Amino acid sequence: MAYDEVFTNIIKVADFSLKHTFESAQPLTFYGHYNNASNTLTYANGQHILNVGFEGDVRRGRIVVASRYANAIDDVKKRFRLDDDIKNMYESVSTDAFMRNAIEKYHGMRVTLNDPWETTVCFIMSQFNNVKRIRRMVLNLVAAFGSEIKDDNDRVVGRSFPRSADLLKVTENDFKKIGAGFRAKYLVGAAQYCTYNLDLYKLNPNDYDGLKSELTEIFGVGDKVADCIALMGYGNMHAFPIDVWVKRTLEKFYFKGKKKTVGELHAFAEKRWGKYAGFAQQYLFYHGMNI
DNA sequence: ACCCAGGCGGGCG
DNA sequence: CGCCCGCATGGG
Numbered sequence: 001m002a003y004d005e006v007f008t009n010i011i012k013v014a015d016f017s018l019k020h021t022f023e024s025a026q027p028l029t030f031y032g033h034y035n036n037a038s039n040t041l042t043y044a045n046g047q048h049i050l051n052v053g054f055e056g057d058v059r060r061g062r063i064v065v066a067s068r069y070a071n072a073i074d075d076v077k078k079r080f081r082l083d084d085d086i087k088n089m090y091e092s093v094s095t096d097a098f099m100r101n102a103i104e105k106y107h108g109m110r111v112t113l114n115d116p117w118e119t120t121v122c123f124i125m126s127q128f129n130n131v132k133r134i135r136r137m138v139l140n141l142v143a144a145f146g147s148e149i150k151d152d153n154d155r156v157v158g159r160s161f162p163r164s165a166d167l168l169k170v171t172e173n174d175f176k177k178i179g180a181g182f183r184a185k186y187l188v189g190a191a192q193y194c195t196y197n198l199d200l201y202k203l204n205p206n207d208y209d210g211l212k213s214e215l216t217e218i219f220g221v222g223d224k225v226a227d228c229i230a231l232m233g234y235g236n237m238h239a240f241p242i243d244v245w246v247k248r249t250l251e252k253f254y255f256k257g258k259k260k261t262v263g264e265l266h267a268f269a270e271k272r273w274g275k276y277a278g279f280a281q282q283y284l285f286y287h288g289m290n291i
Numbered sequence: 292a293c294c295c296a297g298g299c300g301g302g303c304g
Numbered sequence: 305c306g307c308c309c310g311c312a313t314g315g316g
């Protein structure tokens with residue numbers, strides 16, 4: 001099959017925004033390529049390249065998938081969690097004015113389901129950092145250490161995200177060269193640990209406590225990053241990552257500016273948003289950061 | 292110049 | 305356990 005013989009299909013979808021989903025600092029933000037003018041996203045899954053576009057209204061439109069990857073449709077459905085009962089989720093987390101405003105402003109923003117290892121790397125990169133620089137660091141990582149994706153004419157058309165085993169020979173100094181800074185030593189440790197000591201693909205996505213305890217054994221993964229991996233790498237909506245923005249936003253809009261501990265905020269989120277806490281969190285984070 | 296960013300590990304009390 | 309500190313780097 002020639003490279004230009006791509007498989008295209010259309011998925012009808014309600015309440016979906018490719019733009020907000022991409023831009024809201026999830027793994028796709030860090031290694032995908034989004035074109036704002038055409039509202040299209042290109043990303044790689046392993047050796048496959050997927051082109052995803054969106055047409056129509058946020059409330060009711062269609063996703064156009066173009067790829068030579070036979071399972072591209074299933075990949076997109078899984079990645080964007082299109083089978084979720086989004087109307088019920090919105091109803092559940094629309095608990096107050098802040099959430100309603102966030103949902104109105106960023107309607108259609110989905111919590112994505114990503115590869116666990118890729119999510120781990122992206123959020124190790126995220127610590128004590130800003131979104132723009134995280135993205136540059138991750139793109140540098142893929143460019144430097146990802147394996148080439150070639151067409152039938154042996155032409156390089158992209159690079160895939162490096163697996164943990166692909167990074168075993170990469171040194172701390174190499175990671176510093178791509179801008180990782182003090183996180184370089186964490187990447188070395190994570191690559192080792194996730195190759196030899198922990199199979200990320202055998203963890204139970206539904207076991208929140210189990211995920212947290214296993215993931216925090218990775219050097220450089222603490223409570224917050226583990227919550228991000230549980231949420232965006234395993235789809236565990238119980239996870240409620242509390243970063244500086246979420247903490248600040250909760251304190252300001254839910255506790256009249258009073259300082260709260262992370263433990264208190266976790267308990268608050270669990271009681272208020274329950275099984276959709278992670279979904280609510282993405283709106284708290286993104287709206288809180290941009291308000 | 293100064294402050295901050297999707298925090299973490301390590302050391303200390 | 306909780307608290308506090310240093311940490312690399314670039315953008316506002």
